[in-house]
Amino acid sequence: MPDRGGFMQNRLLWLIAGTTLARLCFAASTGLGVDESYMVAAGRVLSLGYFDHPPASWWLSWGAAHLFGTEAPIAVRLPFILLFALTTWLMARLGAEVADERSGFWAAVLLNLSPVFGVTGGTWVLPDGPLLCALTGAALCLVKATTTPTRGTGWWVLTGLCAGLALSAKYSAVLTIAGAFLFLACDRRWLRRPEPYLAALVALLSFSPVIVWNATHHWASFAFQGQRATGFHFRPLAPFIVLLGESLFVLPWIWAPMLAVAFRPRPRERLLVWLAAPPIVAFALIAAWSSQRILFHWAAPGYLMLFPLLGRAVAERLHVPAVRRAIGATAALIVGAAALIGLQTSTDFAGSLTASMRKDPTIEGIDWTSVRSDLTARGLLPPGTIVGVPNWRDGGKIAYALGPDATVVCLNADSRQFGVATEAHAGDDMLLIGLAPVTGPFERIEPLAATSVRHRGRVLQAVSVSLGRHLIAWPPPK
Numbered sequence: 026m027p028d029r030g031g032f033m034q035n036r037l038l039w040l041i042a043g044t045t046l047a048r049l050c051f052a053a054s055t056g057l058g059v060d061e062s063y064m065v066a067a068g069r070v071l072s073l074g075y076f077d078h079p080p081a082s083w084w085l086s087w088g089a090a091h092l093f094g095t096e097a098p099i100a101v102r103l104p105f106i107l108l109f110a111l112t113t114w115l116m117a118r119l120g121a122e123v124a125d126e127r128s129g130f131w132a133a134v135l136l137n138l139s140p141v142f143g144v145t146g147g148t149w150v151l152p153d154g155p156l157l158c159a160l161t162g163a164a165l166c167l168v169k170a171t172t173t174p175t176r177g178t179g180w181w182v183l184t185g186l187c188a189g190l191a192l193s194a195k196y197s198a199v200l201t202i203a204g205a206f207l208f209l210a211c212d213r214r215w216l217r218r219p220e221p222y223l224a225a226l227v228a229l230l231s232f233s234p235v236i237v238w239n240a241t242h243h244w245a246s247f248a249f250q251g252q253r254a255t256g257f258h259f260r261p262l263a264p265f266i267v268l269l270g271e272s273l274f275v276l277p278w279i280w281a282p283m284l285a286v287a288f289r290p291r292p293r294e295r296l297l298v299w300l301a302a303p304p305i306v307a308f309a310l311i312a313a314w315s316s317q318r319i320l321f322h323w324a325a326p327g328y329l330m331l332f333p334l335l336g337r338a339v340a341e342r343l344h345v346p347a348v349r350r351a352i353g354a355t356a357a358l359i360v361g362a363a364a365l366i367g368l369q370t371s372t373d374f375a376g377s378l379t380a381s382m383r384k385d386p387t388i389e390g391i392d393w394t395s396v397r398s399d400l401t402a403r404g405l406l407p408p409g410t411i412v413g414v415p416n417w418r419d420g421g422k423i424a425y426a427l428g429p430d431a432t433v434v435c436l437n438a439d440s441r442q443f444g445v446a447t448e449a450h451a452g453d454d455m456l457l458i459g460l461a462p463v464t465g466p467f468e469r470i471e472p473l474a475a476t477s478v479r480h481r482g483r484v485l486q487a488v489s490v491s492l493g494r495h496l497i498a499w500p501p502p503k
Contacts, residue, residue, distance in 0.1 A: 054367035063421025074238025132336025185224030189231020256316025
């Protein structure tokens with residue numbers, strides 16, 4: 026009789042190979058999204074920290090671009106795709122640690138079938154990729170540390186290292202770390218031992234470059250993220266809307282049973298429930314009073330910790346035909362949707378349909394290289410040109426399309442990382458580009474013929490072009 030563990034490991038390797046290949050095809054067939062373009066373009070200047078997020082994702086895209094000598098989507102996305110392959114393996118090991126090999130394998134399968142994890146977190150240039158990998162590693166090491174009371178110091182050190190890396194990817198990792206602290210506090214014997222404090226010290230040292238950067242930049246990044254919890258506009262229904270949105274991102278038929286098993290954890294699974302609860306609960310509660318919009322993927326680290334529980338439940342119910350059909354249908358849905366998106370961005374086969382929409386979604390999934398080609402042909406992009414953009418969203422797409430030789434300045438008080446990476450000086454002339462006419466503190470602005478974002482010969486969006494003569498002041502007034 027074949028070794029069951031070896032059989033599941035082979036299936037896991039095939040899963041990782043197949044899903045990685047699918048992500049590579051998806052990454053090659055689609056352009057960078059708005060947030061991705063912004064991160065790649067605004068992150069061209071290497072730094073210990075960045076305005077929006079800690080540096081992990083910025084470093085990955087910067088390193089890939091310099092390693093391969095190109096900012097092509099597949100190049101800058103490759104580190105994130107490889108990281109998710111590692112996340113898949115770590116999830117399988119985590120599931121095996123709290124249950125068994127079969128549970129770990131199905132936890133890894135379900136992780137890849139959930140869009141917020143398998144598509145966005147597993148492919149795109151976003152902080153979520155390194156965050157999910159580091160948190161899964163931290164959870165696995167913490168499980169090992171708390172179940173290996175003797176000679177477990179190494180697992181505690183690795184727990185702290187992974188926790189520090191998670192914080193260096195996204196600040197919301199602190200919520201998962203808070204869950205770990207609450208779990209340890211419930212059993213006071215852990216707080217009497219030195220290992221948890223050693224792990225905390227390692228995490229702090231790993232995170233220290235971000236602290237240094239913030240200390241030398243007026244704590245800008247901490248303040249920016251912290252304001253998301255402010256506002257005090259009481260909205261009692263907002264938490265339910267957030268939970269509903271999260272269910273759509275995870276997929277409702279994965280989300281609902283995931284929460285159901287979380288209310289009945291087995292002893293070895295209780296740690297994962299403690300890790301899961303703070304992100305899920307905190308963002309739902311913050312939505313009740315914050316004036317800021319709570320994005321549904323922010324709570325993803327909480328649901329990440331529940332996949333081993335759901336994997337165990339699925340492994341125990343594989344004999345039920347409805348369970349097998351649901352898994353197969355979900356896989357077909359995700360692969361089909363990704364294939365349609367890739368086909369549309371590559372061939373524009375549904376152009377007549379998307380053109381009839383209020384806003385053609387194709388423009389989000391292609392690179393605006395037609396703008397660069399047109400402006401270059403018109404002689405408007407000579408060396409040394411300074412380009413002014415109206416906001417960081419347009420700025421990301423435009424700056425990425427123009428390439429690393431262009432100096433892009435965001436003429437907006439909310440300039441994000443553009444305000445840190447680039448600056449302008451009084452008296453500068455700028456080529457002003459935006460989806461709407463760009464205004465700014467110039468002595469005069471001279472309109473030029475517009476250009477456009479085009480895809481397969483079809484105009485998706487007109488783009489305003491003008492010349493700003495003699496910048497009066499910088500930074501722009503709020």
